[in-house]
Amino acid sequence: MDSSVNSLHVIRPRAAEGPLSPREVEIVTWLAQGKQVQDVATILSISAHTSATHLANAMRKLGICNRAELTYEAIRLGIVPCPCRECAADRLEVAA
Ligand SMILES: [Zn+2]
Numbered sequence: 001m002d003s004s005v006n007s008l009h010v011i012r013p014r015a016a017e018g019p020l021s022p023r024e025v026e027i028v029t030w031l032a033q034g035k036q037v038q039d040v041a042t043i044l045s046i047s048a049h050t051s052a053t054h055l056a057n058a059m060r061k062l063g064i065c066n067r068a069e070l071t072y073e074a075i076r077l078g079i080v081p082c083p084c085r086e087c088a089a090d091r092l093e094v095a096a
Contacts, residue, residue: 032074
């Protein structure tokens with residue numbers, strides 16, 4: 001099986017990454033899936049201010065400065081799965 005194409009998309013969590021707290025990972029996960037900071041605050045039953053603080057900390061730790069990069073890094077780090085069709089199909093195959 002030729003995996004050279006799909007390897008572009010393979011999720012490679014950095015070993016012993018863990019710079020983000022579990023709360024920060026939760027927030028990054030929701031944001032990467034399109035939620036707003038206020039939505040995440042509601043979901044997690046925390047204040048918008050706390051949510052924004054966790055987000056700011058996560059972005060600083062990841063060395064990024066905007067939401068587009070946040071989504072990219074979240075996928076790259078394996079916090080959220082790559083949403084492209086090829087990877088989604090791969091995951092279905094693995095699950096089957
Ligand atoms: Zn992909």
